[in-house]
């Protein structure tokens with residue numbers, strides 16, 4: 161049985177609570193012999209700042225570099241509203257993404273049948289929804305330089321952010337999107353603002369070229385990011401795989417998540433390039449929801465998004481797709497049986513806390 | 526009776542059709558003595574490119590500078606997909622915004638009672654919705670330099686866009702938002718990404734300062750742009766005035782428009798600074814929808830967004846709020862009577878074309 165190193169970074173807010181449930185599940189899969197998961201734990205975000213003044217320490221970064229997969233909870237909260245910009249909780253997450261080279265962020269937006277009614281959208285608009293957003297995660301306005309605030313002679317200030325994209329960066333995320341589309345409904349929609357942004361012009365051009373040269377059998381459509389946001393609200397089922405840049409991906413994936421009524425349910429995977437020698441890739445798995453400081457420590461949080469992120473780890477990092485299917489099925493069954501955390505409760509369901517939900521999924525396995 | 530110069534720029538696609546209906550209404554208000562509207566016409570977008578190789582000519586720009594208000598239709602379409610970047614249809618609109626200094630883009634997102642059922646959202650989520658988005662329109666990533674695509678030595682390319690905001694730019698749009706909130710439900714929400722962008726850090730800081738110094742009696746909340754997109758989908762009625770930058774405003778206002786189910790109904794106003802000497806401000810009025818090339822020339826387009834944009838002109842440029850109320854009421858009455866263009870049709874309504882809708886509103890006046 162192969163040894164697989166997991167680095168668990170619970171982070172802030174509800175992070176530690178939901179990650180506790182995941183660790184039980186990880187233990188179960190070790191016992192089953194899927195892999196020998198060796199779990200190490202580190203600090204990130206406000207928790208890391210409180211402990212040693214940085215949003216992630218160099219030694220935890222080294223653990224992340226050495227890990228086969230990182231399981232990430234959530235970061236941030238009002239407690240750290242005034243820490244310096246470079247030490248804010250989010251800086252830990254951004255450093256992990258950048259230093260591990262996790263350029264491909266996969267965010268499935270799935271409407272669980274049992275939860276369609278929880279959406280603010282009409283049932284027929286979201287029922288059966290299954291979109292995969294492929295967001296570029298290590299480029300764009302998140303990391304481009306200059307990124308600064310300059311004080312001018314008259315005392316006024318000027319803020320600057322720079323969005324940069326290169327041919328290589330766009331090519332590799334485009335390939336990820338097309339490869340995934342081939343395993344799904346064979347359609348890619350690419351969102352940018354080529355009518356206003358030069359990075360959008362380049363994006364559209366390169367997606368078109370990669371499509372023609374390597375994936376001509378997959379359907380491709382280009383959509384302006386603002387129109388895409390509209391279309392997600394109007395009729396989201398028109399999309400299969402949606403590929404876009406870091407900033408548009410941030411917004412469009414949040415919209416897609418909210419449509420499903422399943423925000424507390426949605427996982428994500430952030431993947432690096434495959435090492436040609438070992439066939440391995442760096443990876444971080446993270447729920448789409450945030451640290452929810454308002455309910456932190458109360459045992460109310462929904463652990464499903466984080467558990468489901470571990471299912472993505474089984475699939476993408478450990479090539480254990482049967483184990484992933486098993487875990488996904490356990491989640492579906494528990495929901496079908498009417499169990500709910502408070503965020504997804506509805507009529508005729510039974511509301512339980514974080515631990516009870518984790519235990520129910522474990523029992524279902 | 527004061528003479529007021531209107532420059533009409535119908536543009537492309539359905540632009541000329543819907544603008545034709547507005548001109549009838551303008552004529553009616555002249556006859557009523559609200560003002561002596563002198564209408565001139567110009568070209569913008571693909572229409573201007575076809576005529577003289579630029580998305581707007583210098584002489585039409587001079588007319589726009591001299592006008593008391595510009596009425597703008599829509600620009601763009603597949604016909605001009607391959608024109609050079611600097612001559613693309615959108616360049617005409619962007620030049621108008623920039624050269625006229627139209628920094629304040631006001632986009633009301635109103636759910637017309639008669640249309641609540643047309644939304645993809647549940648009725649209770651959108652019924653009665655009335656948000657005003659105040660989008661900064663002459664700064665940010667739309668206009669910052671460098672904005673270019675560079676070819677590198679190895680033949681690969683790099684695209685760059687630059688987002689810049691200064692203290693002064695943020696202060697003036699913030700003031701517009703607070704002033705408008707005072708005439709409404711007294712609440713401003715400011716959206717940025719201060720957790721990732723330095724322009725977001727500056728934005729949040731200056732909004733906070735202007736609030737404290739000048740508008741402490743108005744409620745202010747800060748929201749991250751990605752979360753704001755989510756919240757618009759979840760429960761949009763939490764917002765009153767939403768102030769944000771050029772790019773986030775582009776996306777968030779499109780989401781808000783789509784929520785209402787009234788995309789073909791929504792107007793916008795783009796305003797410059799008030800000239801302290803004359804009390805006048807440059808202004809452009811424009812429907813939120815685009816040029817809809819698929820239905821252009823068929824007489825099917827909904828003219829209400831453009832007519833309603835003229836109502837905003839009456840209000841903001843001509844201080845004729847009674848006339849504006851009259852026009853708004855006429856629109857509401859026509860809808861209440863069951864008249865619809867195809868884009869907003871539903872059960873028990875009577876579908877008519879562009880001209881019939883324009884005539885019905887005229888008759889109702």
Ligand SMILES: CC(C)[C@H](C(=O)O)[C@@H](O)C(=O)O
Nearest residue numbers: 236250253254410720721751
């Ligand atoms: C926490 C924040 C830095 C992050 C982002 O903007 O990428 C979050 O919104 C996300 O989408 O993962």
Ligand SMILES: CC(C)[C@H](C(=O)O)[C@@H](O)C(=O)O
Nearest residue numbers: 355356386601615618619775
């Ligand atoms: C046409 C385009 C340049 C424009 C924009 O991006 O501002 C449009 O989307 C809008 O919102 O007015």
